[in-house]
Amino acid sequence: MIEIVFLGTSSMFPTEKRNHPSVLLRYEGDYMLFDCGEGTQRQLRIAKISPMKINRVFITHWHGDHALGLGGIIQSLSASGREKALEIYGPKGTKKYVSNIMNSFSFVKNFDIEVHEILPGKKICKVLEAEKYEIFSCATKHNIPTVAFSFCEKERRKINLDYVKKYGLVKHPILGRLQNGETITWKGHKITPAKGTVLVKGKKVTYIADTSYDRILEEISKESDLLICEASFANEHKELAEEYAHLTAETAANIAKNAKAKELILFHFSQRYGDDLEHLHNEAKKVFPNTKLANDFMRIVLN
C-alpha cells in the first residue's frame, strides 16, 4: 500500500489554509518526504505522523519554500533521541545547503545525515534502489538547479490462486517460497513461478515541483498511477508562469495527458488565487478530466 499525505500545498507565500510544499509518501516502513517547506514539522504533528519515522527526504530545489523546514525537523529529531541516519537527496548544491543549515542554529546532532547529490544531466537517472521500489529523477527547467522525482514500485509476483488450487494447494507457508520466485514441489508436483504466479506491475507516483514545460517531464511521468504536479498559475497569468519558470494548470494537465498518467493532483498554487481555484481546476480538467486539486492534509491511498 502506498499512502500519500499532502503536508503543504502553497507556493512561496503560505496562506491561512496552505503551508509551504511538502508531500509524504509512505510505503511499508519507509516514510519519504518530497520537499520540506518551513513548518513541515508542525504539519506532521497535526497529521499525527511522527517525524521520527521519516528516513528519506527528497528536495527538488533549494528555494526556501521547499526546504526551510529541514532545520526544524533535524533539531526535533535530535532532541527526540534519533539515532537512525536521515538520507537527504537533492540537486547540485545540496551538500553545501545542508551543511549551512546545520550551522544556522544551535543544536546537538545525535544522528548521521547522508546527503546524496543528484546530477542527472539531460537524462532520467535512478537515484535509489530499495528492495521493493526505485526512485528516479530528472532535471526540470527552473531558475536554479531543480529536479523531479518518480517513485516506482517494482513488479511483484502474486500467487496464481486458480493454478495452485488445482493441486489442492491453498494457504500454506510453502506459497511464500513460490511467491519469492522459487520452484516448489507439492505432493509430487513441481510448481514453477512461471505458472504458479503472475507478475503484477508496480505503482508509480511522480512528483514535479517548480519548472517550465519540458518534454522530459512527460518521460518521467510516463504511465504514472499518480502525477503530483505544480500548477502555480491559471491561464490568465500565463506570462507570469513563463517569467518565473512555472507551470499553468493547463500545461500540467497536458503533461499528464501526454504521459498517459492515470490521475493528476495539482498543488503549489500562487497565493493570489486564495481559495478561488475553480477556474484553474477547470482549465486542467478540460485537458485531463481526472485532475484533482490538493489541499493540506489530503490523503490518497494507492492499493
Added chain:
Amino acid sequence: MIEIVFLGTSSMFPTEKRNHPSVLLRYEGDYMLFDCGEGTQRQLRIAKISPMKINRVFITHWHGDHALGLGGIIQSLSASGREKALEIYGPKGTKKYVSNIMNSFSFVKNFDIEVHEILPGKKICKVLEAEKYEIFSCATKHNIPTVAFSFCEKERRKINLDYVKKYGLVKHPILGRLQNGETITWKGHKITPAKGTVLVKGKKVTYIADTSYDRILEEISKESDLLICEASFANEHKELAEEYAHLTAETAANIAKNAKAKELILFHFSQRYGDDLEHLHNEAKKVFPNTKLANDFMRIVLN
C-alpha cells in the same frame, strides 16, 4: 498605544494549536518581533499582519525553535520587493548564524540586514534608543548564550488641561509646542512646561524566553506593565526545568511578584501538557494573581 500579538507560544515542539515562539510588539510605526520561530511568516499571514512592516527582530538565542522562521521571512520580504533594512538584534553568535541562514537556501536579497550583537556581561545594557522608546537587554541563564529584552517607552509630557484652561487655552496648535517642552506665551501669559504639562511614565514590556532563575530577571522586569515570561514546566517537572535550564510557572510568577510587575503572561509551554495547562496556571496565580496564559494570536493593547 502598544499592541502585542502572540504569534507562537509553544516551546521546542509545536503542537496543533501552538506554533514556535514569536511575539510581535507594535508601537506606532515600529513592528518588532521578539523571537522568530519556524512558521512565523504564516502566523503573521493568519494574524493579517504584513511582514513588510517589520523593522526589527530581537532573537533571545539561537536554538532553532526561536530563530528558524527568519530565513522564510527574509525570502518573502525579498520576493515582495523590500528595500528598507531589517535590523536583527541577538546574543553573541548572531552575526555568524544570520550569515549561515542567508547561505542555507537560494534567494536574491534586495535589502540590507543590519546585525547587532548584544554582549551584556552581567549587567543590563541599552541596545537601542529610538525617539520614543528604548530597548534594554541582559543575559539569562540558559545552556547557550541567551538574552532577555525590555521595551521601555520614554516618559512623555501630557498637557495639564486644568492649568492651561485657566488662561482660556483649549485646543490650539500652540499646545503642541508646550507638549514638546517649550515655554509658550498665550495672551500675555508665560506658560512653562513645568506648570503647563505633567510627565507621564512610559509603559514597560519585558520579554523573557529560555532561562533558569537569576536575580537579574527581576531587575530587568522591574515594574513592567507587562511581563511576558517562559513557563516551560509545572512544578511536577521542577527537576526537568533545572536540567534543561528553564522556568516553572511558579518561578516565573515569583519573578513577576518580586519585580512588582503589573501583569504576567506566560508562554513557551512544554508540549507534554497539551491543552491541559490549568495546574500550571494555578501554580502561578497562587504567587502572582494577575497571571494569564498566552495563546497563539492573543492580542493585548496597553494604552
